[in-house]
Amino acid sequence: MVMLKLLTGLALAWLTVGTPSSPGGSPSKANATQARSSLRGPPVASADPAPNAAPSAAPNAAPDAAPDAAPAVPDSNVHSVCQSRPFDSSLGPNGGENMAQCQGDCDGDEDCAAGLMCKQRDNGEPVPGCSGGLSWPQMDYCYDPQCEDEEEGLPPLDSSSGSDGSTDMPKCHGDCDEDGDCATGLKCYQRSGTTTVPGCSGIGVPDFDYCFDPADAPEPPTMPPGSGPACLCVFDVDRTLTGNQGTASNGECPADKEIYGIWDTAYRGGWLTISDAGQHLKETFCSKCYMGIVSAGMASGRFSRERTYLLENVLVGEPFQALLSSNSQTSHWSVRSVHSPLVLGWPDGQKQDAVAGIVAWYEQQGIRIADQDVYFFGDRTENIPPFSSTSFNAREISCASRDMGIGNGIVGYCGATTDEIVDTKGVHVCSDAAPTPTPLPPPPATEDCLCIFDIDRTLTGKQGDTTSEYCDKNKLENSIWDTAYGGGWLTLSEAAQTLPETFCNSCYLGVVSAGDAGGHTSPERPFLLENVLRSEKFDKMKSENSQASAWSGYPTVNSPLVLDWPNRLKQNAAEGIVSWYAQQGVTIPPKKVHFFGDRTENIGPFAEKGYNAREISCGVSFSFELLVGSHLDGPKRQSLQVSSVHLPEASSGSCLGGALRPWPRRQMTPE
Incomplete structure (x- = not known):
């Protein structure tokens, strides 16, 4: 009993005195606040880290974006109007005493300076007189009551229905998904970030959509007098408006700008990095144009801060920003469909279709834009040639910086530069920077080719396919296994069976492949030599020089048959083959070198050597199972013709949206 009394006394003393973390005997504010903060979501201001992807930026660590110290709030008698201030979350979830205006986290009015009150929040509700800086959705902030009347006469945005919304919601209530969620006569205002809702006050929950009265919305903008016809600039996002994450801070892309606190999930992930052009669109001709986005990516997903940042800080064209303020649908993000100018999740190789949809959307808003005044800018090589099927303009950008770790440079690295955003007409890829050699008069017949x-x-087609619409002239060799792609019995393309019937019969021959033709001891290699690579001059060379039948491998070229050579670098192997022939006493001028291949990415780079190159297998079915530009059946023999550097003219249902027109037999020989 004595022991029980002793323990009871100690317990009462402990409750009276309090724990070390709660002096004075009051319940620990830290404990209560920490319990509540465990349920908090990510911050919602322009410098917040994205959830589940970025390194931890807990509220109890002062974020870089927050001010070093919020200025002290004057006594309420000193001023008679609201003075707006940025959010300050630097004190973390434990808050402090005598906190200034817009500082948090407070638990009650007593935590705030004289004249201020604590705004209790559950899901990012607006705090009167506070905007900008960094805030957390469930942190509570001190505010000046005088700011409550800042927008007198306008009802505040009401987010009490939560993200699932409700039915028959009144004006300024959300989150709505469509007009049917709102009361009769109201519509659902689709927005991104904290776009102002007509007829309502406050900023609400970022990316929530609210019911509004259409009568409160201003009329759509009209083109100012003398401004000329409307134009449209459409951009890819990843590696176009953005650069490779982390390269602005490590010096690889010094013109880029890292936006610390906004996570970009594209490719390898990292802090959002805005390209040179993305920072300075206002200094380009696009500043006078309407704008749009077509991206295969998702701009870090729904509710991401990246999307809001792009709208508020990158797409800053005057007409576009005016439309944003007057037309709620302008800021809506379309996914795999086009019902706004911001289109995400759209397949590569088909972006010209989304651009056409954006042009149609603008026309529905009463803004007519001529096709020749539409400009697309993107970093992926494969997305540019298909625009040849339209009257739109398209330009590949990030030409000076390519990410060789992705498809041997098929995507950009630092993103677009400001000087690449030009209103030049036509369709242009990066290789156009090295001009194609000026055509010369027909060479003397004595020059070798x-x-x-x-x-x-x-030279091969998809294994086993000799019966489909486009592959019916292919030939199956069912005793020779071809290991390429998915593997199968060797299947020769039409051209491979009939090379002696083309102009190549009078030329020397060579091979440059990223594959290995079945491997070192495969029967495919001798079969190709004996039955496919046949021409008058090459047959004679093989009979006189055994090295002509040898197979070289990257990075060495010691024969005309080169394997394992990386895509986008095949022009270098071709140069090595020309040098090998020169060592055998055969001089071949650059204008007489002709490369034929099915992968789009391999064609443009040949211009820098002065060689001719042609993409083939174009009027046929394209294999979307593969990363870039592989075709199902191989080339028709009509594809083998004298040419400079040619990407396909676009037509529906074929390679990367482009197919060369059938070539008559008279063009199968040198002109």
Whole structure:
């Protein structure tokens, strides 16, 4: 009993005195606040880290974006109007005493300076007189009551229905998904970030949509007098408006700008990095144009801060910003469909279709834009040539910086530069920077020529397919296994069966392939030499020089048959083959070198060497199972013709949206 009394006394003393973390005997504010903060979501201001992806930026650590110290709030008698201030979350979830205006986290009015009150929040509700800086959705902030009347006469945005919304919601209530969620006569105002809702006050929950009265919305903008016809600039996002994450801070892309606190999930992920052009669109011709986005990516997903940042800080064209303020649908993000100018999740190789949809959307808003005044800018090589099927303009950008770790440079690295955003008409890829050699008069008949071929889906077709619509002239060799792609019995393309019937019969021959033609001891290699790579001059060379039948491998070229050579670098292997022939006493001028291959990415780079190159297998079915530009059947023999550097003219249902028109037989020989 004595022991029980002793323990009871100690317990009462402990409750009276309090724990070390709660002096004075009052319940620990830290404990209560920490319990509540465990349920908090990510911050919602322009510098917040994205959830589940970025390194932890807990509220109890002062974020870089927050001010070093919020200025002290004057006594309420000193001023008679609201003075807006940025959010300050630097004190973390434990808050402090005598906190200034817009500081948090407070638990009650007693935590705030004289004249201020604590705004209790559950899900990012607006705090009167506070905007900008960094805030957390469930942190509570001190505010000046005088700011409550800042927008007198306008009802505040009401988010009490939560993200699922409700039915028959009144004006300024959300989150709505469509007009049917709102009361009769009201519509659902679709918005991104904290776009102002007509007829309502406050900022509400970022990315929530609210019911509004259409009568409160201003009329759509009209073109100012003398401004000329409307134009449209459409951009890819990843590696176009943005650069590779982390490269602005490590010096690889010094013109780029890292936006610390906004996570970008694209590719390898990292802090959002805005390209040179993304920072300075206002200094380009696009500043006078309407704007749009077509991206295969998702701009870090729904509710991401990246989307809001792009709208508020990157797409700053005057007409576009005016439309944003007057038309709620302008800021809506379309996914795999087009019902706004911001389109995400759209497949590569088909972006010209989304651009056409954006043009149609603008026309529905009463803004007519001529096709020749539409400009698309993107970093992926494969997305540019298909625009040839339209009257739109398109330009590949990030030409000076390519990410060689992704598809051997098929995507950009630092993103677009300001000087690449130009209103030049036509369709242009990066290789156009090295001009194609000026055509010369027909050379003397004594000059030698060289035909170089890729193998997989060029000399061969998809294994086993000899009956489909486009592959019915292919030939199956059911005793030779071809390991390329998914593997199968060797299947020769039409051109491979009939090379002696083309102009290449009078040329020397060579091979440059990223594959290995079945491997070192495969029967495919001798079969190609004996039955496919046949021409008068090459047959004679093989009979006199055993090295002509040898197979070279990257990075060495010691024969005309080169394997394992990286895509986008095949022009270098072709140069090595020309040098090998020169060592045998055969001089072949650059204008007489012809490369034929099925992968789009391999064609443009040949211009820098002065060689001719042609993409083949174009009037046929394209294989979307593969990363870039592989075709199902290989080339028709009509594809083998004298040419400079040619990407396909676009037509529906074929390679990357582009197909060369059938070439008559008279063009199968040198002109």
